[in-house]
Each structure stands twice: as C-alpha cells, then as structure tokens.
Amino acid sequence: MRKPDASGKNSSNSNANKLRKGLWSPEEDDKLMNYMLNNGQGCWSDVARNAGLQRCGKSCRLRWINYLRPDLKRGAFSPQEEELIIHLHSILGNRWSQIAARLPGRTDNEIKNFWNSTIKKRLKNSSSSSSRHSPNTSDSSLSSDVKDVMGGLISLQEQGLMPLYMDSLSSVQALALNQIIDPLLPSLSQGLDLPGLSGYCDANSNYCAVQGGVSSEFGRFGGVVGCGSNGDQLYVPPLESISIENVKTENTYDSEHNSSNDLSNFNYTTDDVVDNIGNFNDYGRIESMAGLGNLWNGGEEMKVGEWDLEELMKDVSSFSSSDFQVIR
DNA sequence: AAATTATACAACCGCGCTGCT
DNA sequence: AAGCAGCGCGGTTGTATAATT
Numbered sequence: 120m121r122k123p124d125a126s127g128k129n130s131s132n133s134n135a136n137k138l139r140k141g142l143w144s145p146e147e148d149d150k151l152m153n154y155m156l157n158n159g160q161g162c163w164s165d166v167a168r169n170a171g172l173q174r175c176g177k178s179c180r181l182r183w184i185n186y187l188r189p190d191l192k193r194g195a196f197s198p199q200e201e202e203l204i205i206h207l208h209s210i211l212g213n214r215w216s217q218i219a220a221r222l223p224g225r226t227d228n229e230i231k232n233f234w235n236s237t238i239k240k241r242l243k244n245s246s247s248s249s250s251r252h253s254p255n256t257s258d259s260s261l262s263s264d265v266k267d268v269m270g271g272l273i274s275l276q277e278q279g280l281m282p283l284y285m286d287s288l289s290s291v292q293a294l295a296l297n298q299i300i301d302p303l304l305p306s307l308s309q310g311l312d313l314p315g316l317s318g319y320c321d322a323n324s325n326y327c328a329v330q331g332g333v334s335s336e337f338g339r340f341g342g343v344v345g346c347g348s349n350g351d352q353l354y355v356p357p358l359e360s361i362s363i364e365n366v367k368t369e370n371t372y373d374s375e376h377n378s379s380n381d382l383s384n385f386n387y388t389t390d391d392v393v394d395n396i397g398n399f400n401d402y403g404r405i406e407s408m409a410g411l412g413n414l415w416n417g418g419e420e421m422k423v424g425e426w427d428l429e430e431l432m433k434d435v436s437s438f439s440s441s442d443f444q445v446i447r
Numbered sequence: 448a449a450a451t452t453a454t455a456c457a458a459c460c461g462c463g464c465t466g467c468t
Numbered sequence: 469a470a471g472c473a474g475c476g477c478g479g480t481t482g483t484a485t486a487a488t489t
Binding site (some may be wrong): 213 | 473474475476477478479482483
C-alpha cells in the first residue's frame with residue numbers, strides 16, 4: 120500500500136503537480152462514489168475530471184472496480200470459493216479476470232492476491248509434503264473436495280490427460296444445464312437459507328443458472344449454480360456419473376432449440392461451434408485444450424466431452440438438499 | 448519493548464487490444 | 469495504414485499490520 124500523497128511529489132510525469140498517486144483518502148472515495156452513483160460509468164478520464172478528483176482515469180477505474188463498487192463481496196473467501204478458484208486456476212491459469220467473472224462479487228485483483236499470498240503457498244506445502252503419486256489425503260488444512268480435485272488432477276496428469284476444457288462447447292452445454300437446473304433451483308435450495316435464489320447473468324446479459332466451473336468438468340468438480348438475493352451462493356457437489364469419456368463429434372446442434380426448454384434437440388456439430396466462436400466472448404472462446412495440443416485445428420482428432428443429459432437430470436434430481444451447500 | 452520478518456492487499460506500471468479519426 | 473486515446477489485464481511494487489525473535 121502507498122501513503123496518500125497530498126503533495127503530489129510522488130508523481131514523476133508532466134502532471135506531477137496535478138495528479139495524485141498512492142492511497143485514496145476517504146474524501147476522494149466519497150467524491151468518486153457519489154459521482155458514480157449519480158452519473159454512472161462513462162469515460163474514465165471524464166469521471167476523474169467531473170468528479171473533481173486529482174487522479175488519472177485509470178486510477179479512478181481501479182479504485183471503483185476493486186474497492187468502491189457496491190456489489191463487491193467483502194470479507195474472507197469461503198472454502199467453496201477457494202475450491203472454485205483452485206479448480207478454475209487449474210483450467211484457466213493466471214487469467215484472473217476470467218476467474219473473477221465466475222465468482223460474483225470478487226475482483227481479479229482480490230483473487231490474484233489471494234492466490235499469490237495464500238493458495239499458492241498452501242498447494243506448494245501440500246505437494247511438498249506428499250508424493251506425486253499419492254496425494255496427501257491426510258492434510259487437514261484442505262477440505263475433502265479440494266483433495267479430490269487435486270488427486271484427480273494428479274491422476275489425469277499421470278495419464279497424460281489434463282482436464283479438457285473448451286469454453287465454446289461449454290457455453291452450449293451450459294445452456295442445456297441451465298435449462299435443467301433453473302427449474303430445479305427452488306427445490307435444490309429447500310431447507311437452505313437462500314432467499315430469492317436465482318441464476319446469474321453473464322457479461323452479455325445472458326441468463327445463466329450455472330456459473331463458475333461451467334465446463335465439461337462441471338460434473339467432476341461441481342460448481343455454483345445460483346445466487347440468493349443476499350449474495351449467498353448455492354453450490355452443487357460433483358456429479359459422479361458424469362464423465363468426458365463418451366466422445367461424439369457428429370451430432371447436430373440446432374440453434375433453434377437451444378434456448379427453448381425442449382432438450383431433446385440439444386445437439387451440435389464441431390463446425391457449428393467453430394462457426395460461432397466469435398459469438399462466445401464471455402464463456403465462448405476456446406481457452407485451452409491442454410493435453411491435446413493443437414488438435415482443434417486438425418479437427419478430426421478432437422474429442423468432445425458430452426454429457427448424457429438424461430443421466431445428468433437423474434443425478435441432479437436425485438440429490439437431497441443436504442448435498443448442497445450455501446456459500447457465503 | 449524494540450527490532451526484525453512475514454503477510455495481506457491496495458495501487459501502480461507496462462503492454463496489448465479496440466475503436467476512432 | 470498510421471496514430472492516438474481509452475480501457476482492461478496481468479505482473480509487480482510498496483507499505484500497513486501482524487507475528488516472531
């Protein structure tokens with residue numbers, strides 16, 4: 120952290136006597152907060168000027184996004200959030216903004232700091248105290264779910280099969296999963312303290328019952344499927360019978376039906392997916408095909424994880440409410 | 448009690464991308 | 469096509485605070 124520098128002598132550019140740097144004072148916070156609440160977000164350099172702040176637009180943006188935004192969740196990360204971060208990091212790497220997009224109320228900066236200061240160290244300690252071939256399942260600092268995830272990853276690595284994650288496909292799959300889970304949200308949350316449970320909207324305002332870990336690995340690791348009006352989240356445990364082993368690449372994906380509730384026509388071709396990559400900016404772009412190299416371009420050898428939707432329905436329907444957890 | 452070290456995290460910096468002229 | 473401005477991202481720095489010596 121940096122001390123608030125009222126003198127401006129901390130600055131080194133030509134605006135040294137104009138623009139402040141360092142920590143924000145409560146007065147500056149008030150100015151920015153009031154301006155944003157009254158005027159909304161515009162051009163950040165205009166925000167800085169119009170709010171009467173001696174800051175660059177970039178600094179205002181950062182302060183708003185990381186600290187002042189009203190929808191930010193305060194306080195420590197829950198164990199479920201921690202597990203989700205570990206899982207998403209295993210898939211996405213240091214793409215903090217993408218990880219943050221799947222954790223409502225958390226910022227990329229916050230997650231990055233948390234990872235660098237806490238999780239990285241913990242995982243390092245965990246791996247150094249255990250054999251690579253036998254995950255340390257006795258580490259009491261980790262929940263059993265985290266141990267499952269870590270053990271699963273190590274096992275997959277040993278087989279040369281890193282988790283397969285294709286966002287463009289998962290956005291299609293997510294549509295189907297959304298349609299399954301959305302009507303079930305009320306019953307899933309029965310008995311849990313989760314008022315006003317609903318799904319999320321992504322950056323493009325598309326409704327998503329499922330957020331966080333939306334991928335072909337969702338079934339393996341579980342994930343967050345909804346959010347209460349108080350900000351608490353509903354977490355679904357791993358769906359044991361879902362796997363990525365049933366490979367199909369020649370089904371047809373009928374976009375006419377993917378937004379309806381009729382799941383019988385939920386099919387797609389790889390060409391459809393490739394054709395629509397440009398439309399999948401939020402959940403859409405193919406992010407990685409770890410373990411499969413660049414086979415995507417070759418097409419023929421690509422493997423596509425596909426859920427058996429009827430089985431998934433059974434899985435989800437058969438959970439008792441005690442299987443679900445509220446994340447605070 | 449003082450000094451030192453470790454930790455957490457707010458904030459900055461540089462880079463790349465996008466849209467506009 | 470080139471130049472510019474604005475924005476967002478990831479890496480890094482700096483410092484308040486806590487823990488340890």
